Amino acid sequence: MRRAWVISTGTELALGQTVDTNTAWLAAQLAALGIRTLRHITVPDDADATRDVLLQAATACDVILLTGGLGPTDDDLTRQALADAAGVQLHLHPPSLDHLRAFFAARGREMPERNTVQALLPQAATALPNTCGTAPGICIALSGTPCYALPGVPFEMRAMFEREVAPALKRLADGAALLSRTLHTFGLGESDLGERIRDLMVRGRNPEVGTTAGFGLVGIRINAAAPSHADAEALLDQAESDLRRRLGSIIFGRDGDTLPGVVGALLAATGRTLSTAESCTGGLIGTLITDVAGSSRYNRGGAIAYANQAKVAILDVDPEEVEQCGAVSDVVARALALGAARKFGSDYAASTTGIAGPAGGTPEKPVGLVFIGLHTPTGTTAQKCLFGSDAPREAIRLRAARTALDLLRLELMHAVTHEVSGSGR
Numbered sequence: 449m450r451r452a453w454v455i456s457t458g459t460e461l462a463l464g465q466t467v468d469t470n471t472a473w474l475a476a477q478l479a480a481l482g483i484r485t486l487r488h489i490t491v492p493d494d495a496d497a498t499r500d501v502l503l504q505a506a507t508a509c510d511v512i513l514l515t516g517g518l519g520p521t522d523d524d525l526t527r528q529a530l531a532d533a534a535g536v537q538l539h540l541h542p543p544s545l546d547h548l549r550a551f552f553a554a555r556g557r558e559m560p561e562r563n564t565v566q567a568l569l570p571q572a573a574t575a576l577p578n579t580c581g582t583a584p585g586i587c588i589a590l591s592g593t594p595c596y597a598l599p600g601v602p603f604e605m606r607a608m609f610e611r612e613v614a615p616a617l618k619r620l621a622d623g624a625a626l627l628s629r630t631l632h633t634f635g636l637g638e639s640d641l642g643e644r645i646r647d648l649m650v651r652g653r654n655p656e657v658g659t660t661a662g663f664g665l666v667g668i669r670i671n672a673a674a675p676s677h678a679d680a681e682a683l684l685d686q687a688e689s690d691l692r693r694r695l696g697s698i699i700f701g702r703d704g705d706t707l708p709g710v711v712g713a714l715l716a717a718t719g720r721t722l723s724t725a726e727s728c729t730g731g732l733i734g735t736l737i738t739d740v741a742g743s744s745r746y747n748r749g750g751a752i753a754y755a756n757q758a759k760v761a762i763l764d765v766d767p768e769e770v771e772q773c774g775a776v777s778d779v780v781a782r783a784l785a786l787g788a789a790r791k792f793g794s795d796y797a798a799s800t801t802g803i804a805g806p807a808g809g810t811p812e813k814p815v816g817l818v819f820i821g822l823h824t825p826t827g828t829t830a831q832k833c834l835f836g837s838d839a840p841r842e843a844i845r846l847r848a849a850r851t852a853l854d855l856l857r858l859e860l861m862h863a864v865t866h867e868v869s870g871s872g873r
């Protein structure tokens with residue numbers, strides 16, 4: 449598998465004033481072409497620093513991509529850095545000068561003298577035509593390693609990459625494939641999950657397995673490198689089935705799947721309906737559910753019952769229960785879910801009641817305590833969750849909403865299995 453370094457130049461990038469989007473875009477293109485990116489490097493507008501990085505890259509990879517610094521001003525130093533790295537002089541490239549003059553003429557302007565520098569090329573380099581700007585790109589071999597210097601302006605860079613660079617890289621990659629797949633999980637922390645799949649996560653293994661986590665969701669990303677697309681697919685399939693065998697139902701989907709999307713598909717498949725009664729999540733579960741197109745097939749509606757009075761008036765929660773147990777209790781969570789199912793006439797209902805903080809916690813009921821109620825055709829239950837008293841409000845709310853969706857998912861999966869085995873299919 450061929451390996452690349454991707455270099456961006458620009459003081460504004462190095463200082464964090466502009467977000468470097470070019471290297472991310474290029475690395476994704478390279479992966480799609482079957483080339484693995486080993487390094488992303490950002491250097492300020494400094495010819496010596498750029499030359500040094502180029503020299504290092506030339507000994508460490510099979511292809512170098514560089515963006516930025518091809519403009520006409522004094523801070524555009526890429527041409528000089530390339531010439532220095534190759535140990536050659538810059539010379540005028542007449543066809544590029546013609547292109548520059550024509551570019552300005554087409555806009556009814558005289559070419560400023562300064563722009564002539566954009567037609568300078570290191571000896572033995574090839575100019576890459578710029579179809580949407582002034583600066584040509586440059587292709588040059590550095591100690592035998594091909595290096596492509598592209599404009600910094602993102603749309604110019606993309607157009608030039610697609611037209612002038614991608615076909616050559618495709619030949620260089622020689623059919624190799626670098627494919628990736630993500631499995632989405634819920635219900636196990638990143639470190640516990642990592643323990644269970646530790647052997648698969650060993651560095652240097654192919655496929656490579658890694659995890660990313662956020663607000664209760666843990667993604668497992670699998671990257672497979674192989675001489676052909678089919679071989680890479682086979683490696684991904686093998687790793688996926690291995691992970692599914694070990695992790696079972698905590699995996700809820702892959703790639704573009706989402707938790708509310710999966711819950712919605714299960715509801716649609718079983719012809720069941722859903723409603724929500726939300727206190728501390730303030731409509732977040734309802735938002736996640738209705739983010740899914742077609743949710744009207746199964747979503748009956750929801751109530752945001754924040755004040756005790758609303759819980760009583762809208763969802764028929766018994767005021768004595770609120771008084772005795774407090775609004776944040778399993779009793780009230782169940783009553784909310786049951787109330788929603790009755791009011792909205794749904795088969796399933798999810799509810800939340802908790803303390804999202806940062807204030808309002810007590811030793812008995814700390815910030816982060818959330819009860820999640822679930823009504824199903826077979827009964828009404830509540831689960832106590834502790835999302836951490838130091839967690840930010842948005843984290844507690846999002847984790848609570850996702851936990852409610854995941855409880856629903858597990859319940860629906862159970863119902864589907866039951867129905868299938870019960871009907872003798």
Ligand code: ATP
Binds near residue numbers: 456515600
């Ligand atoms: P120009 O002819 O416009 O000077 P150039 O090739 O010299 O083009 P730069 O001067 O480095 O490119 O950058 C031009 C513009 O593109 C700037 O606004 C810069 O912030 C933006 N840009 C450059 N590099 C990147 C990058 N890696 N990611 C996102 N934007 C970038």
Ligand code: MG
Binds near residue numbers: 524
């Ligand atoms: Mg510039």
